[in-house]
Amino acid sequence: MSISEQYFPEEPTAPVVKTDTIPGPQGAQAIKTLGEVFDTRCTYFVADYYKSKGNYIVDVDGNTYLDLYCQVASIPLGYNNPALIETAKDPKTISNYVNRPALGNFAGNDFEEIQRELIKAAPKGQHLVWNALSGADANELAFKAVFYNYQAKKRGFNAPFSAEEESSCMENSAPGAPELAIMSFDHAFHGRLFATASVTRSKPIHKMDMPAFKWPKAQFPAYKYPLEANTEANSAEDDRCLAIVEEFFKTWHCPIAAVIVEPIQSEGGDNHASAKFFQGLRDITLKYEARLIIDEVQTGCGGTGLLWEHERYNITPPPDLVTFSKKMQSAGYFFHDPEFVPNFPYRQFNTWCGDPVRVILAGAITREIREKNILPQIKETGDYLFGKLESIQSKYPTWLQNLRGKGKACFIAWDTPSGDDRAKFLNAMKLNGVNMGGCAEVGVRLRPTLVFGKKHVDIFVERLDQVLSTL
Amino acid sequence: MSISEQYFPEEPTAPVVKTDTIPGPQGAQAIKTLGEVFDTRCTYFVADYYKSKGNYIVDVDGNTYLDLYCQVASIPLGYNNPALIETAKDPKTISNYVNRPALGNFAGNDFEEIQRELIKAAPKGQHLVWNALSGADANELAFKAVFYNYQAKKRGFNAPFSAEEESSCMENSAPGAPELAIMSFDHAFHGRLFATASVTRSKPIHKMDMPAFKWPKAQFPAYKYPLEANTEANSAEDDRCLAIVEEFFKTWHCPIAAVIVEPIQSEGGDNHASAKFFQGLRDITLKYEARLIIDEVQTGCGGTGLLWEHERYNITPPPDLVTFSKKMQSAGYFFHDPEFVPNFPYRQFNTWCGDPVRVILAGAITREIREKNILPQIKETGDYLFGKLESIQSKYPTWLQNLRGKGKACFIAWDTPSGDDRAKFLNAMKLNGVNMGGCAEVGVRLRPTLVFGKKHVDIFVERLDQVLSTL
Numbered sequence A, B: 001m002s003i004s005e006q007y008f009p010e011e012p013t014a015p016v017v018k019t020d021t022i023p024g025p026q027g028a029q030a031i032k033t034l035g036e037v038f039d040t041r042c043t044y045f046v047a048d049y050y051k052s053k054g055n056y057i058v059d060v061d062g063n064t065y066l067d068l069y070c071q072v073a074s075i076p077l078g079y080n081n082p083a084l085i086e087t088a089k090d091p092k093t094i095s096n097y098v099n100r101p102a103l104g105n106f107a108g109n110d111f112e113e114i115q116r117e118l119i120k121a122a123p124k125g126q127h128l129v130w131n132a133l134s135g136a137d138a139n140e141l142a143f144k145a146v147f148y149n150y151q152a153k154k155r156g157f158n159a160p161f162s163a164e165e166e167s168s169c170m171e172n173s174a175p176g177a178p179e180l181a182i183m184s185f186d187h188a189f190h191g192r193l194f195a196t197a198s199v200t201r202s203k204p205i206h207k208m209d210m211p212a213f214k215w216p217k218a219q220f221p222a223y224k225y226p227l228e229a230n231t232e233a234n235s236a237e238d239d240r241c242l243a244i245v246e247e248f249f250k251t252w253h254c255p256i257a258a259v260i261v262e263p264i265q266s267e268g269g270d271n272h273a274s275a276k277f278f279q280g281l282r283d284i285t286l287k288y289e290a291r292l293i294i295d296e297v298q299t300g301c302g303g304t305g306l307l308w309e310h311e312r313y314n315i316t317p318p319p320d321l322v323t324f325s326k327k328m329q330s331a332g333y334f335f336h337d338p339e340f341v342p343n344f345p346y347r348q349f350n351t352w353c354g355d356p357v358r359v360i361l362a363g364a365i366t367r368e369i370r371e372k373n374i375l376p377q378i379k380e381t382g383d384y385l386f387g388k389l390e391s392i393q394s395k396y397p398t399w400l401q402n403l404r405g406k407g408k409a410c411f412i413a414w415d416t417p418s419g420d421d422r423a424k425f426l427n428a429m430k431l432n433g434v435n436m437g438g439c440a441e442v443g444v445r446l447r448p449t450l451v452f453g454k455k456h457v458d459i460f461v462e463r464l465d466q467v468l469s470t471l
Helices: A003-007 A027-036 A082-089 A091-098 A111-119 A134-155 A163-169 A194-199 A227-251 A275-287 A310-311 A356-371 A374-395 A419-431 A452-471 B004-005 B025-034 B082-089 B091-098 B111-119 B133-153 B163-170 B194-199 B229-249 B275-287 B311-315 B356-371 B374-395 B417-430 B456-471
Strands: A056-058 A064-067 A128-132 A181-185 A256-261 A293-296 A321-324 A330-334 A403-406 A414-415 A436-440 A443-445 B054-058 B064-067 B128-132 B181-185 B256-261 B291-295 B319-325 B331-335 B402-403 B413-415 B437-439 B443-445
Touching: A003 A443, A003 B402, A027 A443, A027 B111, A064 A452, A082 A091, A082 A194, A082 A356, A091 A356, A091 B356, A111 A128, A111 A356, A111 B025, A128 A134, A134 A194, A134 A293, A134 A321, A134 A330, A134 B004, A194 A374, A194 B194, A227 A256, A227 A275, A227 A374, A256 A275, A275 A293, A275 A310, A310 B374, A356 A374, A356 B091, A374 A403, A374 A452, A403 A436, A414 B004, A419 A436, A419 A452, B064 B456, B082 B091, B091 B291, B091 B356, B111 B128, B111 B356, B128 B133, B133 B256, B133 B291, B133 B331, B181 B194, B181 B229, B229 B256, B229 B275, B256 B311, B275 B291, B275 B311, B374 B402, B417 B437
Parallel strands: A181 A256, A256 A293, A293 A321, B181 B256, B256 B291, B291 B319
Antiparallel strands: A056 A064, A128 A330, A321 A330, A403 A414, A414 A443, A436 A443, B054 B064, B128 B331, B319 B331, B402 B413, B413 B443, B437 B443
């Protein structure tokens, strides 16, 4: 029995679309009244989560979609997963929900166990975690950890702040508020708060009109596909991009304290890079005494068949900080160097220090993944899916360009001919019962749950074939 | 029957401290092992939330404290409040916990009701809300709303971005990433992310080593107490501070898009200001076409006897944005101007757009406050408490300096002679069964729940008298 059958004996067996438009009449009405209290301009449809199950999301018109977008890549184990419903009802969850502790000052006697469960899921080489509330929050807290550490090393790890540092930081001036940079890559997405928007480089809409830090933007490799046929060109592309990174370290007007990079640039177009590129980054950061932050917000928690995608590249020594969110349903950063615990208390600190109910859920999710041995299954599903997509690609080569993600479970994407074509395609897929999403300007990305199986692949590919035959 | 007796028929009747030190032996052991996976340098004690009830928090040594700190001012209705436990078990909460929606793209059919319940608690004049995840997050999202609006007005509300804006913002440069400022006040606390740390001005530990935006810091009134005896001097202090605010608008090197201010500076020392000061701020922001953001993160949700403390000052027209968190157990900003909904979709946006389980809780909390008519009760408790504290003050005038918060329920503070004295005092209070917190350098702040009653006041004041008689 497949994992989805184990969890969801009553999962729908196929999509059903009852309306001619999406949203249908009920959905349109629901969007209208919701629009009185919420910005609904980005609403695709209003969902009925009480009726959604497993890999299927239901909307208020009664349409049932096979979901390959999953709340922007953030549903790990299917809708209404029974194991997670148990977690919701656990007295520990209820207590942490109604008595939300200020964890830094008054942690509960259940918190050590909660933290230890999360740490079991840490990437190799990491053994500590700091909790945050979203991917953007996780990245900003990682930046703080990096800056604290950078300055502490300069000043002497246990040296007190100077009087000049204390007074100048209150004026937002150096030396207390130093000019230090984080390097990121063209097309990167790391969040939309102010420091994270400064490293996000995917689209103007994410950044426009926000004051920003003057931080450097390097180039992320743009590979030619299929990879097997372009090894030499792609290796040269790695060299070109690494040279740009090193050049910034030599020439930027202020010290670069860290490089932040996604293992696969997701929002920016599912851009992959090689082990050589990631090891090169590690080597350069070591050479210039900067830190390496791996942003696993979208890639983490198993979607690529590995719990942490960067482990594929065996980066040595491991990255300094690894951030997570989305499918983890909690957020934060893993780390291994005790010097990332700041030299003085109350530096990496805030009232709540995370939300324990969400950390409990992250623990439950990763425990299920481990105990039900889910990763080999999603890996197998992905290999099966990629093979089918290669066939579809040979049938409709203009509609599936640069098919990518081979061997990375269902973390698969391709390019359509244009933004307009993509919109037409995604809408037709919805009308045929498949919910999907785009990335970058012309990309389509697949982000199903981890309990997506071969039977779901068959349904998806059949609908895909059907839709493409009409476009 | 008092509200605490209604909720908590089995609330403890008095504090019990069983150990000679805090933490006691079990607590010390719990901190030690928790310290292997979490930074415990700020841990006062490890709590047992399963045994805590109403106004009493229990630690793992079995000590039972009357809690006047309440998770840094963030427990509204007491520990294990039965109404909130019901909310935790509600199918709506469970669904939103296990199926966390990307609210901007795929809101659930329960979300409109969830939002409407929260909006019932909006300050007068506000009728919309945008959800966030913490007080800092709420403030940063408010800044984004302000900057978007500022530039949209300049460019024409529906005008597209120019090609130069699009390309420059990707480089973190003007005009796409404009130089715009938010003005805040000396001693303010608004959070510890990068933009919020730039407006936080309470202590170096909150800001040190973080790159910061060059934004102006005005002066918040420093009043003489008791207020009745110092009206003239305090009014002159308002004038002095308002003049500084206006001077910044005239002279700052870049446009100031908004002023952010707390109704009572809390972390910064429980500094109060007058209706005249707040109206003056409003007038100056209108004159210079800037926005007024009121940060109600610590003051909001009833702690001062009003649901929103700034309403005391009848600011006219009402502030543009009001941020909240802590006792609300959710976070975000209220607003009334539809132009704060950005001119284009996907600007004020992120994957989750808040956490609906926390918004559900905020709705439940504010519904309880309304239906149980809790605010007049906490106001009465506060008046009773302030009278008792005035007596204590006349007995120990050096230990209770600048007693403040009269008429503002239990949102009361005073100053001790020194930081060392305060530490000694707070520790002695804990050993006598009362959990309390400080603010600024020498302040003591009271932040009990909203179900703190006269019987709790009597116990607290008795212990206070006892402790002060020994110091």
